[in-house]
Amino acid sequence: xxxxxxxxxxxxxxxxxxxxxxxxxxxxxxxxxxxxxxxxxxxxxxxxxxxxxxxxxxxxxxxxxxxxxxxxxxxxxxxxxxxxxxxxxxxxxxxxxxxxxxxxxxxxxxxxxxxxxxxxxxxxxxxxxxxxxxxxxxxxxxxxxxxxxxxxxxxxxxxxxxxxxxxxxxxxxxxxxxxxxxxxxxxxxxxxxxxxxxxxxxxxxxxxxxxxxxxxxxxxxxxxxxxxxxxxxxxxxxxxxxxxxxxxxxxxxxxxxxxxxxxxxxxxxxxxxxxxxxxxxxxxxxxxxxxxxxxxxxxxxxxxxxxxxxxxxxxxxxxxxxxxxxxxxxxxxxxxxxxxxxxxxxxxxxxxxxxxxxxxxxxxxxxxxxxxxxxxxxxxxxxxxxxxxxxxxxxxxxxxxxxxxxxxxxxxxxxxxxxxxxxxxxxxxxxxxxxxxxxxxxxxxxxxxxxxxxxxxxxxxxxxxxxxxxxxxxxxxxxxxxxxxxxxxx
Numbered sequence: 001x002x003x004x005x006x007x008x009x010x011x012x013x014x015x016x017x018x019x020x021x022x023x024x025x026x027x028x029x030x031x032x033x034x035x036x037x038x039x040x041x042x043x044x045x046x047x048x049x050x051x052x053x054x055x056x057x058x059x060x061x062x063x064x065x066x067x068x069x070x071x072x073x074x075x076x077x078x079x080x081x082x083x084x085x086x087x088x089x090x091x092x093x094x095x096x097x098x099x100x101x102x103x104x105x106x107x108x109x110x111x112x113x114x115x116x117x118x119x120x121x122x123x124x125x126x127x128x129x130x131x132x133x134x135x136x137x138x139x140x141x142x143x144x145x146x147x148x149x150x151x152x153x154x155x156x157x158x159x160x161x162x163x164x165x166x167x168x169x170x171x172x173x174x175x176x177x178x179x180x181x182x183x184x185x186x187x188x189x190x191x192x193x194x195x196x197x198x199x200x201x202x203x204x205x206x207x208x209x210x211x212x213x214x215x216x217x218x219x220x221x222x223x224x225x226x227x228x229x230x231x232x233x234x235x236x237x238x239x240x241x242x243x244x245x246x247x248x249x250x251x252x253x254x255x256x257x258x259x260x261x262x263x264x265x266x267x268x269x270x271x272x273x274x275x276x277x278x279x280x281x282x283x284x285x286x287x288x289x290x291x292x293x294x295x296x297x298x299x300x301x302x303x304x305x306x307x308x309x310x311x312x313x314x315x316x317x318x319x320x321x322x323x324x325x326x327x328x329x330x331x332x333x334x335x336x337x338x339x340x341x342x343x344x345x346x347x348x349x350x351x352x353x354x355x356x357x358x359x360x361x362x363x364x365x366x367x368x369x370x371x372x373x374x375x376x377x378x379x380x381x382x383x384x385x386x387x388x389x390x391x392x393x394x395x396x397x398x399x400x401x402x403x404x405x406x407x408x409x410x411x412x413x414x415x416x417x418x419x420x421x422x423x424x425x426x427x428x429x430x431x432x433x434x435x436x437x438x439x440x441x442x443x444x445x446x447x448x449x450x451x452x453x454x455x456x457x458x459x460x461x462x463x464x465x466x467x468x469x470x471x472x473x474x475x476x477x478x479x480x481x482x483x484x485x486x487x488x489x490x
Contacts, residue, residue, distance in 0.1 A: 017196070017263065017410040018103075019044035020117040021087040021215060022179035022186040025206035026239035029053070031080035034087040037208065037215040038068045043265060044119075044211060045089035048102035052115035054184040055082035059113040063102040083206075084186050084237065086179040088117035091412060104181075105145045111156040112183045118145040119211055120175035120196045121410035123470050127484035128171060148172060156182070165189060165232050166247045173482050174468055175256075175409035175458075177227070179209050186235040193254035193467055194229030195409055195458055197270045206239030212268040226271050229253050252477065254458040254467035258411065260450050261400045262371045266306055273450060276306050281449040282399045282441060283310025283369065290439035292395045293320045294365035298327035300382065301354070307399040308369040322367070327360035327386070350381040362390030371399050373429070376420035380433040387434070396435040401443050401462040402426070408470045409458060 019041030023030040034051050049071040050063030060080050064071030068089060088103035106115040122128075125144035128151060133139065137150045151171055155164035161182050169189070177196035180187040188209035190198045201208040201216030202224050210216055213223045227233050230248035235241075256263075259270055266276035286307065297315070299308035312324035334352050360366075366386055373379050373396075383394050402421030416422045420429055430438035443462060447454050455477070460466035465476035 017044055017412075018091060018117075018119040019089040019211040019215075020119045020177060020179045020198070020209070021085075021211070022117075022181070022188055022209035022235065023085050023087075023206065024186045024208075024235035024237060024239050025083045025203070027205065028083065029081055030083055030085035030206075031077045033203070033208070033219050034085040035068065035072060035077055036218055037210055038087045038089050040215040040218040040265075041089050041211055042068055044263065045091040048090045049088065050090075050102050050104050050117075051077075051080055051085055051087045052104040052106050052181060053080040053082040053085040054113065054115075054181055056184050059106060059108065059115065059181075059183075061104070061106050061115070063104070065102065082184065083239070084181060084184045084235075086115050086117050086181045086186060088179075103145055104179075105141075105143075105149050107149050107153055109153045109157070111153065113181075114149060114153050114156070115181040116145060116149045116152070117179045118148060119177045119198075119410065120191065121408060122147065122172050122174035122176065123408055123468050124173040124481065124484060131484045144174075148176070148178070152180070161185065161187065161234070162232060162245050162247075166245075169230075169247055171482055171484070177211065184237050188227050188233040188235075190227040190229055190231055192230035192248040192250040193252070193458070194226075194271070195254050195256050195467070197255075197259060197264070198227040199270075200224040200227060200233060200242065203239075207235045207242055209233065209235070212264055212270065214265045214268045217267070223269060252467075253452075253456045255450075255452065255456060256409065256411075257446055257450060257457045257459055258372075258400070258407075258461070261446075262303060263411075271452075278449050279306035279371075279399065280310035280313075282445065283307035283312075284314040285445035285449055286369070286397050286399055286439075286441050287311045287314035287318070289442060289445060290397060291315055291318075291320070291322075292367060292397075292437060294322060294367040294393070294395055296323045296325050296327065296360060296364055297367040297369060297397075298325050298360065300368060300370040301326070301328055301330040303371045304369040304399070307371065307397075311367075311369055311397065325357075325360045327357050327366065328354045328368075328382070329357060330354055350378060350385065354382070354385065356385050356389035358389045361386050363392060365393040365395070366391045367395040367397055369397050369399065372403060373398055373420060373433075374403060375418055376429060376433050379435075383434045393436045394434075396430070396433065396438045398438070398440045400441055400446065401459075402440050403461050405461050405464040405473075407461045408466065408473070409460070409468070411461070 021037040122144040175195035177198040178189040201221040203221040232245040299305040315322035469481040
C-alpha cells in the first residue's frame with residue numbers, strides 16, 4: 001500500500017479501488033437503495049462516499065469523507081429526491097484525499113446536468129486534461145474522473161448521449177467502469193477490455209448497476225448479467241428495462257485477476273464466476289503445487305479464509321493430516337486508521353488487530369495462508385506472532401504469484417522499490433520474514449481457477465507487462481493509444 005494512509009494497518013495488502021452504483025426506479029426515490037448498495041460495496045473504498053440524484057427537474061448531490069455511515073445521515077438521504085441516482089465509494093488511486101475528489105463528480109452545463117462515478121484509472125488523463133484546458137475547461141480537482149466528465153459534457157453539446165459516450169470512449173485510455181447520470185437517465189459503461197467489473201441487476205420496480213453482485217443481493221434483486229466490455233447500458237427512466245449499445249469491440253479482455261484473489265467480496269459473482277469458489281479452487285491449486293504437511297493450516301483473516309479452506313480440503317483428500325483451524329482472531333473494532341507515530345507503534349498495530357490462539361499453534365507445525373505479500377513487513381510480524389505463541393515451524397503460502405510491478409489500473413499497491421518480490425526470490429523473502437518456507441501460486445494455476453486464459457486477464461502486477469499503453473512499461477498485446485487531440489471539436 002502506498003502513500004502511508006494506513007501505514008500497514010490492513011496487513012500490507014494492495015488497497016481496494018472504488019465501487020460504483022446506478023439505480024433507476026419506477027415510482028420511489030432511489031437514494032436509499034443507492035445508499036444500501038454502497039454499504040454492500042464499502043470494502044472497495046473507505047475514504048469518501050457520495051450520491052447524486054435527479055428528480056426530473058434538477059440534480060441533487062451529497063458527498064462526504066469517511067465511511068458510508070459517516071458520510072450520510074437520514075436528512076441527507078431525504079434531500080436526495082428523485083427516482084434516478086448514482087453513487088460511489090472511493091479509495092483514491094488518482095487525485096487528492098479530500099472532498100474535491102470525492103465522487104460522484106457532477107457538473108451542470110447548457111446541455112443539462114451530468115453526474116459520473118468511476119472505478120478504475122486512466123493512463124492518459126493528463127493529456128486529455130491539457131487538451132480540454134486549452135479549450136477553456138476549468139478543473140476543480142486533480143482526479144481523472146473530472147477529465148471524463150468534462151470530455152463527455154463537451155461531446156453532449158453536439159451529440160445524443162450514446163454518440164457522446166462513444167466519442168469519449170475513443171479518447172480515454174485505461175481502466176474504467178462508470179455509472180453516469182445525464183439528467184434523469186442512468187447509464188453504465190465498461191472499458192473495452194473489461195478490466196473493472198460492472199453488473200446489471202433487476203429489482204421489483206427498476207434496475208440497478210453495481211460493481212459487484214453482492215450490492216444487488218443486498219437490494220433483494222436478481223442478477224441479469226455483467227455489462228460487457230465496451231458496452232453502454234442505458235436504464236429506462238421508468239424502471240422498466242434497459243437498452244444495450246456495444247460501442248467498442250476488442251479481440252481480448254483484460255479482467256483484473258486480483259478481483260478474484262482479493263478485492264471482490266467472496267459472495268459476489270463476477271463475469272459468471274462465484275468469487276468464493278474461485279478462491280477455494282486457488283487454495284486447492286496451492287496445495288497441489290506447493291503443499292507442505294504441517295499439522296494445521298490457518299488463514300490470515302479475512303483475506304486467506306477461502307484459500308485455506310480449499311487448501312485443507314485438497315490436503316485431506318490426498319490423505320495428509322492437515323487440519324483447518326482459525327489460529328488468528330481479528331479485532332473488528334479497530335478501524336482502518338489509528339495513530340501510529342513510531343515504528344514501535346506500527347508494529348503494535350498488528351497486535352491490535354490480530355491475536356493468535358495458542359492452543360491452535362503451540363507445539364505444532366503451522367501453515368499460514370494469505371492472498372498476497374506486498375512489502376513483507378506485516379508478514380514478518382505475523383510469523384513472529386505465531387512463533388511467540390509456541391509454533392514449532394511456520395510455513396507461509398500465498399494464493400497468487402509474487403507482485404513484482406506496480407498497478408496503473410486503479411489499485412493502490414506500491415512502487416517497485418517497495419515491493420519485496422521485485423528483487424528477491426521466494427527463499428530470500430522467507431528468510432526476511434522469518435518463515436521456514438514460503439511459496440507462491442503460479443500464474444497457470446490462476447488461469448485454471450478463474451477459467452480464463454492469460455490473454456484475457458490483466459496480470460501486469462505479477463508479469464510487468466500491461467494491457468494498456470503505460471509510459472515506460474511493457475505491454476502484453478498490441479495496444480492502440482488514442483490521440484488526446486482527437487476531440488469532438490475537430
